[in-house]
Amino acid sequence: MSPAFAQPVTxxxxxxxxxxxxxxxEASARALxxxxxxxxCQGQSIADSDADMAADMRALVRERIERGEKPASIxxxxxxxxxxYVTYDPPLSGLTWxxxxxxxxxxGVGGWIARxxxxxxxx
Amino acid sequence: xxxxxLWAPLAIFALLFAVVASGLFRxxxxxxxxxxxxxxxxxxxxxxxxxxxxxxxxxxxxxGKPRLLNVFASWCIPCIAEAPQLMRLKAMGVPVDAxxxxxxxxxxxxxxxxxxxxxxxxxxxxxxxVQLALGSSGVPETFVxxxxxxxVKQIIGDIRPENVAEIVQAVKDxx
Numbered sequence: 222m223s224p225a226f227a228q229p230v231t232x233x234x235x236x237x238x239x240x241x242x243x244x245x246x247e248a249s250a251r252a253l254x255x256x257x258x259x260x261x262c263q264g265q266s267i268a269d270s271d272a273d274m275a276a277d278m279r280a281l282v283r284e285r286i287e288r289g290e291k292p293a294s295i296x297x298x299x300x301x302x303x304x305x306y307v308t309y310d311p312p313l314s315g316l317t318w319x320x321x322x323x324x325x326x327x328x329g330v331g332g333w334i335a336r337x338x339x340x341x342x343x344x
Numbered sequence: 345x346x347x348x349x350l351w352a353p354l355a356i357f358a359l360l361f362a363v364v365a366s367g368l369f370r371x372x373x374x375x376x377x378x379x380x381x382x383x384x385x386x387x388x389x390x391x392x393x394x395x396x397x398x399x400x401x402x403x404x405x406x407x408g409k410p411r412l413l414n415v416f417a418s419w420c421i422p423c424i425a426e427a428p429q430l431m432r433l434k435a436m437g438v439p440v441d442a443x444x445x446x447x448x449x450x451x452x453x454x455x456x457x458x459x460x461x462x463x464x465x466x467x468x469x470x471x472x473x474v475q476l477a478l479g480s481s482g483v484p485e486t487f488v489x490x491x492x493x494x495x496v497k498q499i500i501g502d503i504r505p506e507n508v509a510e511i512v513q514a515v516k517d518x519x
Contacts (some may be wrong), residue, residue: 234471302479
């Protein structure tokens with residue numbers, strides 16, 4: 222809801238644009254950030270967005286990874302607050318199963334079509 | 345079977361066209377609702393934002409009476425628009441607390457001087473961490489919290505004059 226012409230004057234949080242000292246931790250934070258949706262830009266991950274809220278979400282992710290929290294538990298914490306909408310890696314549920322099963326189904330249909338057309342040719 | 349196969353591509357195209365057209369004419373809702381409705385307010389303790397007014401902690405919301413929790417900022421234009429409605433709610437006896445997002449004491453003091461001060465407490469949320477814990481995705485947003493500290497309602501965007509009655513009702517129902 223924050224309009225484009227209104228910007229806060231305070232500096233960004235410490236870990237918004239600063240990497241973690243431990244490269245392994247930074248890599249896992251980065252991987253998680255790339256799969257979390259920026260809530261105010263909606264088409265971007267928080268890793269890609271310049272929005273202030275995305276910066277604060279990056280800070281949250283890095284601080285929790287720094288403390289030793291697992292990426293999956295940080296994702297679950299955000300899903301508990303914003304719903305599946307916040308993640309680009311949606312969990313398998315009653316609503317999302319077509320997302321996961323459709324590719325397998327389509328592959329099956331493709332295989333079936335290919336098989337029957339090859340069979341016709343050899344005849 | 346053969347007739348079905350002939351018509352299938354057109355049918356699939358028509359279906360796809362309908363999906364895309366409905367998306368064009370009825371764009372998706374742009375607000376992100378909090379998933380915390382019906383759940384207890386997360387624990388937090390925020391320092392005072394302005395001198396002379398206490399900071400805000402989740403304990404204030406477990407004292408038996410429903411309260412409003414307003415998420416605002418001095419740099420937020422719609423927050424100016426909703427200020428008169430918050431003043432009205434305060435005048436009607438609804439207690440209002442706030443968290444100020446990414447803000448400074450002088451900026452908030454100026455905002456309260458210009459737009460009125462409906463708040464009993466204001467906590468300073470420098471890095472939006474409490475806002476994120478609430479499932480709030482922007483300013484302004486207002487949460488109705490019942491006397492046991494359960495989040496019962498979220499109002500996204502500025503409170504319009506026509507929203508005041510529904511908020512008063514929600515506070516009454518939360519009693």
